[in-house]
Amino acid sequence: MKNDRSIRVISLLALVAALAACDNNTGTNLDWGTGGDGTGCPLQLTAASPQSQSVTASASVDLIVRLTDCRSQPVAGSVGFTIVGNAAGSTLSAPTAPADASGFARVTLTAGPQPTTFQVEASYGSLTPVAFGITVTLEPLGTITVKMTYSGTKTFTEFEAILYPNTACNILNPFSLPSGLKQATVSTIAAQPQFASLAVGSYSVAVIAKVGAELAGFGCVGNLTVSAGKNTDAPVAIADIPVRYSGVYLLDNQFNLTGALPPSVSGPVTLLTEVDDDHDLNNENNSHGNGQYGLDPAAFLLDFIFRELCRWECGSGQDFGSCSQSNHPKGDLSALYLHNFQSWSPAKPYFFGLCGGLDLPLANNTFVHYWLQEQVQSAVTAIVPGVVLNFAQIVSDLSAVFTNMRIKSQLTLVDVGPHTTGTFQHVLLTLTVPLHDLSGKATQVEVKLTDVGLTNLSYSGGATTQNDKLQIPTHAFQLPFGKILQYIYLKLVLPALGYTSTGQMFQTWVDCTQVGTWINQQIPILPASQYAAFCTAGLQAAGAWIENQIQNVTSAKTVFEIQGSCEAGAPLGPERLAQTLVNGVWTGKITEGAFTGPLTGTFTGTRQ
Numbered sequence: 001m002k003n004d005r006s007i008r009v010i011s012l013l014a015l016v017a018a019l020a021a022c023d024n025n026t027g028t029n030l031d032w033g034t035g036g037d038g039t040g041c042p043l044q045l046t047a048a049s050p051q052s053q054s055v056t057a058s059a060s061v062d063l064i065v066r067l068t069d070c071r072s073q074p075v076a077g078s079v080g081f082t083i084v085g086n087a088a089g090s091t092l093s094a095p096t097a098p099a100d101a102s103g104f105a106r107v108t109l110t111a112g113p114q115p116t117t118f119q120v121e122a123s124y125g126s127l128t129p130v131a132f133g134i135t136v137t138l139e140p141l142g143t144i145t146v147k148m149t150y151s152g153t154k155t156f157t158e159f160e161a162i163l164y165p166n167t168a169c170n171i172l173n174p175f176s177l178p179s180g181l182k183q184a185t186v187s188t189i190a191a192q193p194q195f196a197s198l199a200v201g202s203y204s205v206a207v208i209a210k211v212g213a214e215l216a217g218f219g220c221v222g223n224l225t226v227s228a229g230k231n232t233d234a235p236v237a238i239a240d241i242p243v244r245y246s247g248v249y250l251l252d253n254q255f256n257l258t259g260a261l262p263p264s265v266s267g268p269v270t271l272l273t274e275v276d277d278d279h280d281l282n283n284e285n286n287s288h289g290n291g292q293y294g295l296d297p298a299a300f301l302l303d304f305i306f307r308e309l310c311r312w313e314c315g316s317g318q319d320f321g322s323c324s325q326s327n328h329p330k331g332d333l334s335a336l337y338l339h340n341f342q343s344w345s346p347a348k349p350y351f352f353g354l355c356g357g358l359d360l361p362l363a364n365n366t367f368v369h370y371w372l373q374e375q376v377q378s379a380v381t382a383i384v385p386g387v388v389l390n391f392a393q394i395v396s397d398l399s400a401v402f403t404n405m406r407i408k409s410q411l412t413l414v415d416v417g418p419h420t421t422g423t424f425q426h427v428l429l430t431l432t433v434p435l436h437d438l439s440g441k442a443t444q445v446e447v448k449l450t451d452v453g454l455t456n457l458s459y460s461g462g463a464t465t466q467n468d469k470l471q472i473p474t475h476a477f478q479l480p481f482g483k484i485l486q487y488i489y490l491k492l493v494l495p496a497l498g499y500t501s502t503g504q505m506f507q508t509w510v511d512c513t514q515v516g517t518w519i520n521q522q523i524p525i526l527p528a529s530q531y532a533a534f535c536t537a538g539l540q541a542a543g544a545w546i547e548n549q550i551q552n553v554t555s556a557k558t559v560f561e562i563q564g565s566c567e568a569g570a571p572l573g574p575e576r577l578a579q580t581l582v583n584g585v586w587t588g589k590i591t592e593g594a595f596t597g598p599l600t601g602t603f604t605g606t607r608q
Helices: 004-026 263-277 298-311 333-339 353-358 368-381 388-403 481-497 502-507 512-522 528-551
Strands: 044-047 052-056 060-068 078-084 096-098 104-110 116-123 130-137 142-150 158-165 182-186 194-198 201-211 214-226 231-240 245-256 404-416 422-436 442-448 458-466 469-478 558-568 580-592 595-607
Touching: 044 116, 044 130, 052 060, 052 194, 060 078, 060 116, 078 104, 096 104, 142 158, 142 201, 142 214, 158 194, 182 194, 194 201, 201 231, 245 580, 263 388, 263 481, 263 528, 298 353, 298 368, 298 528, 353 368, 368 512, 388 404, 388 422, 388 481, 404 458, 404 469, 422 469, 422 481, 442 481, 481 502, 481 528, 502 528, 512 528, 558 595
Parallel strands: 052 130, 142 231
Antiparallel strands: 044 060, 060 104, 078 096, 078 116, 116 130, 142 194, 158 182, 158 201, 201 214, 214 231, 245 404, 245 595, 404 422, 422 442, 422 458, 458 469, 469 558, 558 580, 580 595
């Protein structure tokens, strides 16, 4: 026979098993004394019908609550309903109601024959009860029928009408509406939701209209008088809720200046193109005829080597364009360069010394300068296309920086909307520079415009909206393009190629020691080392000439003038605040001295 202790243990286990089985069979979720479902997720009991009801004597109305967990998931259970106060004959259809599959529990209240005011409390476990205020009246109640209109272009997907007693429309914020006496939701504007069983008095009806989950329209009509036994129409005109633009937006701008490059850029870019495209330096070819020759960059570099060889004969302080004609009776050295010695007969040379030596005939019926051109060209060809083609790409990079300018900027907006006077501040931040090195490898560098030494990068003014589009009025910046070009060329391009100057770069393309030896073999007036020195000086002069030409345009004053518009991207933020800017368009012009050119652009923006 088992002892008493064993019997007690077995009985306790059986009781626990029975309770567990009972709980599993009924599906009832206990609140565990604190409103929980046993998993640490508290339950919630909330009203699902208006908590203030006016009912005519002997009429009926449903009272509804919802039982959910902390994740808003429905919970099965039995909700109690209790009359609190003097019901004067009013009754409930049942003292409890089960929550359905969606968590809703409802009872029907039938008003008694006498006017009175009382409450009905819905309760579940230890949760805070939900109270319904009931007013029973002997007078016939009135009705409000909501009739909505809209003249805009949006396609709304849901309309929610909310009834308020004794409430002015001007205090209602569509984004934070208080609970109303009654509410009704419909999917079409043609629907006419109706609020019945209304006590005599003054009411307002507000309607919020949605596109999907986005609140996009609002209307309200007040001072609606409800009379006993009569219907009152509520004509609600729905208006678009405007987009608001406010905050700091980072803009990514792409400006197209094709055909509108100011002289401070177009001149130096054309000059750099001379290195690989044999354009006429200083446009002198227009006045002296066509006489250029050879393939660049060899021909370009030889231009400067020849200058150094001939300048050796010039008077003190004279240069290539002003050399004395005492040794060159047929013209200055500029004409010599442009005509490649073609204006003078070799049988009767007009040059002496080294210049005359360059014009000496050779056994193969050619001349020294032609032969030297071929020798240098052969040397440069040995590194083609690694130099020539990729240097052409580098020049293209420089041009692209300005023809397709990518600038990042900061746009600060303060309360810009259709009914407010908003302000904007636009600050230019960085310039994106595409680069290729001499191997053809592409990179991108983002340059802070303040690092270039630019200061006039900010503009402030007023901004507006039109049909929800942000309108940014005309504003201007001073952007000295020549200064930007010089910075990019000297601080980015040359260092990326591994050089500190253009002259140093050219010296890696031509072996001046070898050139000196070639010239000495044909014109043994000076030692090969001296000719090599002239060659080096020519390459350095070519580099300095290019850099000086760029330096000459850094003082040019370039005015960058733009105006723009954009839309708010989806989704919008709280209270229809634009979070992104899309479909941005810029128009404007570039002005530099007498030059004026049009510019266009696009942009996007993200709120920070």
